Amino acid sequence: MSGHSKWANIKHKKEKSDAKKGKIFTKLGREITVIVKAGGPDPESNSKLRDVIAKAKANNMPNDNIDRCIKKASGELGADNYEEITYEGYGPSGVAVIVETLTDNRNRTAGDLRHYFDKFGGNLGQNGCVSFLFDKKGVIIIDNSEEELEEDAVMMDALDAGAEDFTANEDCFEILTSTDNFSNVRDALEKKGYSFASAEIEQIPQTTVTLTDEKDLLFMGKLIDSLEDNDDVQSVWHNWEE
Template sequence: MSGHNKWANIKARKTVQDAKRSKMFTKLIRELTIAAREGGGDPESNPRLRTAIENAKAANMPKDKIEAAIKKGTGESSGEELFEIMYEAYAPGGVALLISVVTDNKNRTAQEIRHTLSKHGGTLAESGSVAWNFERKGLLTVPKEEVDDLEELLLLAIEAGAEDIDEETDPIEIITSPENLTSVRNALKEAGYTVNEQLTYLPKTTVKVSDEDAEKILKLLDALDEMDDVQDVYGNYDIDDEVMERLAANL
């Protein structure tokens, strides 16, 4: 490879990386702002903000940007008016989706969501037709390698308010109500476990999808994730891990 071509490729990769980094920062800043606006600026009493701060730090966002975003949310400084909207949709195979967006332009975002869904075989759903199948939950994970006594972990989590535990996964997943997320997190951390936490939407029922539909669904999820205004997408699809890994590698 000539030096010119090599440099051209490096610049092309860097442009993509910088674009993704910028897009990531935009999403993280908006989540910090909305989280602070909805639950206050104290992360200890606001698990959504706590998770947003941890995600921002993991992305190497500067401290001053994190603080500025939080101040916008609490009203200590001015900024663009942001709207948090939850779209309900159907993906190929009858899979239900909740699409969480934060936007400064409702009309633009609605058009983009419709276009992306239509392009990938999905459709917008009527209000309430999808949301009923999802529940707001706290999700904590603990690396399996840290757990010497599984029963001890289970008892600790349950006593702190956990609702359900999936010990078959790695990391181990612990489900709580949003209200008990902080108490379970604190109990696990005090016991010495490494804990990751988030507020999420979990489906009450799932849909097993074919390999063909799985590919369409993952392409749709990837396209939605590329949108600046989309924060998260929740679905009730059931795709085998091997199929998902194989398809995701080709996206």
């Protein structure tokens, strides 16, 4: 998910991902592989695996696909080796960009990302050059477009579960948690019967940048699209107010 998880942005991404489900599932499969190798195949004892399973389900990844990825990563079907690398840089007019990747070839990934940034008016920077402009938070989005849920009830359930903040938008509820408490809050809400449009750890910008130049707007959009289309890229975060 790019930028802050406003519901309109999420719906846009959902529509976009529907046309690219195969690519989305491939990226989720890589994430499952890394997490299972690090913490084991049992979601009861591996909270990060529970997190990514919830994320996969929110993206409509079939259970068979999820189970196959877990078995492959645990050695039953043989697994690839991926390395987690985060890149930071600037888009047009200094827009801050964070790119999270899982790669089996860091030279290829770095070269691809540098090419995208250079081509679309930005530049790839050093680690730490923009991450201080973001807060890492757990973000849970509950769809209420059918207006079936009571705001007060959802808010109390979220706060009782340990959420840090709660926002009611026009057709959804947005719940923020600390990264440490994200799994507990999500699990508690799931047990209450809530389903999630999105539930993951995100990089939330402290302030946003508005672009007015038409070339900057065009290039920023193309930069994000190019990054998200790359198989090695898992997530793209930025402080552009789209």
